[in-house]
Amino acid sequence: MGRKLxxxxxxxxxxxxxTPVNYATIAVAGETVKTSLRRVLDDSHVAPIxxxxxxxxxxxxxxxxxxxxxxYSILGAIWFLILTVTEREFPLxxxxxxxxxxxxxxxxxxxxxxxxxxxxxxxxLSRWVYGQGPLRSLRVAWSKRRRxxxxxxxxxxxx
Amino acid sequence: xxHRLKAALVDNYVGAIALGYLLGDGVExxxxxxxxxxxxxxxxxxxxxxxxxxxxxxxFSPLSSLPHLAKGVFYVLIALALLxxxxxxxxxxxxxxxxxxxxxx
Numbered sequence: 001m002g003r004k005l006x007x008x009x010x011x012x013x014x015x016x017x018x019t020p021v022n023y024a025t026i027a028v029a030g031e032t033v034k035t036s037l038r039r040v041l042d043d044s045h046v047a048p049i050x051x052x053x054x055x056x057x058x059x060x061x062x063x064x065x066x067x068x069x070x071x072y073s074i075l076g077a078i079w080f081l082i083l084t085v086t087e088r089e090f091p092l093x094x095x096x097x098x099x100x101x102x103x104x105x106x107x108x109x110x111x112x113x114x115x116x117x118x119x120x121x122x123x124x125l126s127r128w129v130y131g132q133g134p135l136r137s138l139r140v141a142w143s144k145r146r147r148x149x150x151x152x153x154x155x156x157x158x159x
Numbered sequence: 160x161x162h163r164l165k166a167a168l169v170d171n172y173v174g175a176i177a178l179g180y181l182l183g184d185g186v187e188x189x190x191x192x193x194x195x196x197x198x199x200x201x202x203x204x205x206x207x208x209x210x211x212x213x214x215x216x217x218x219f220s221p222l223s224s225l226p227h228l229a230k231g232v233f234y235v236l237i238a239l240a241l242l243x244x245x246x247x248x249x250x251x252x253x254x255x256x257x258x259x260x261x262x263x264x
Contacts, residue, residue, distance in 0.1 A: 037239075041182075044246045045172065046238075049179025054187060106205075113198055121183070121190035 038129045047129040048141035051122050055134055058118035065111030068104050165245060174245045178238055185234030192224040192231065199223040 041047040083091040097105065122134040130137035168174030199220065 037242075040242065040246050044169075044178075044242070045175040046178045046182060046242060049176055050183035050186065053179055053183045057183075057187075110198075113194065117190050117194050118187055120194070121187040124190055125182070125186045 041129050042141065045141070045145070047125065048138055051126050051129075051134050051138055054118050054122035054125065055138075058115045058122065061111050061115035061118060065108045065115060069108050072100075072104050169245055174241075178241055178245070181234055181238040181241070185231050185238055188227045188231030188234060191227040195224040195227050196221050 038047075080091060080093075119134075126132065126134040126137040130140060132140075165174075168177075
């Protein structure tokens with residue numbers, strides 16, 4: 001009944017919902033080994049999913065933070081061109097930031113701060129579980145998953 | 160019944176996705192603990208500039224990060240409890256013999 005999770009290195013973890021054991025025992029060495037939380041987080045795909053979600057949220061926040069100022073600037077440039085063409089002279093531009101500019105800027109900064117928070121959280125989690133950066137750890141998890149899929153497929157066809 | 164629910168959650172990766180979401184939220188809240196006082200201070204500083212002269216200068220207060228810390232710890236604890244319920248007990252598969260044969264113990 002136990003579902004086999006990807007195996008890596010010398011030892012691999014197998015979840016076994018029917019066997020009531022809390023610790024795994026290596027028979028030859030005869031020592032009791034507590035399964036590592038990081039290992040279970042990795043093998044159960046919880047950590048890669050969490051890291052991917054945090055990175056995706058960070059990306060969305062970056063897009064949400066950059067879109068309004070860029071859009072506002074493009075609109076301002078179009079408006080400037082229209083005024084220049086219709087009035088046949090350069091319109092007066094007030095120096096400094098106006099009220100709407102400040103509003104958009106503060107909104108954009110709060111989005112970017114949240115993006116930094118998400119990216120920092122992804123980095124923290126990935127450093128804790130994998131000991132490396134989020135993108136590299138996602139790549140490792142993905143290649144591990146592909147390997148385990150390939151081996152289970154080969155096992156299925158060889159029978 | 161509970162065993163079947165557990166098996167379904169593990170086999171369809173629904174449990175992993177939900178746990179990943181919860182754990183991600185928890186870690187994000189814990190990361191906010193470090194950033195929240197800074198952003199709070201910047202916001203108060205901006206507000207202080209708009210207020211009339213003589214009003215007290217906002218200080219750097221780490222208290223603003225306490226709710227985030229509590230929320231983060233709560234989320235992470237729930238995620239770990241659910242992880243324990245779903246994926247434990249786990250057993251180790253060891254390459255016990257020198258000829259490379261592996262045993263599930």
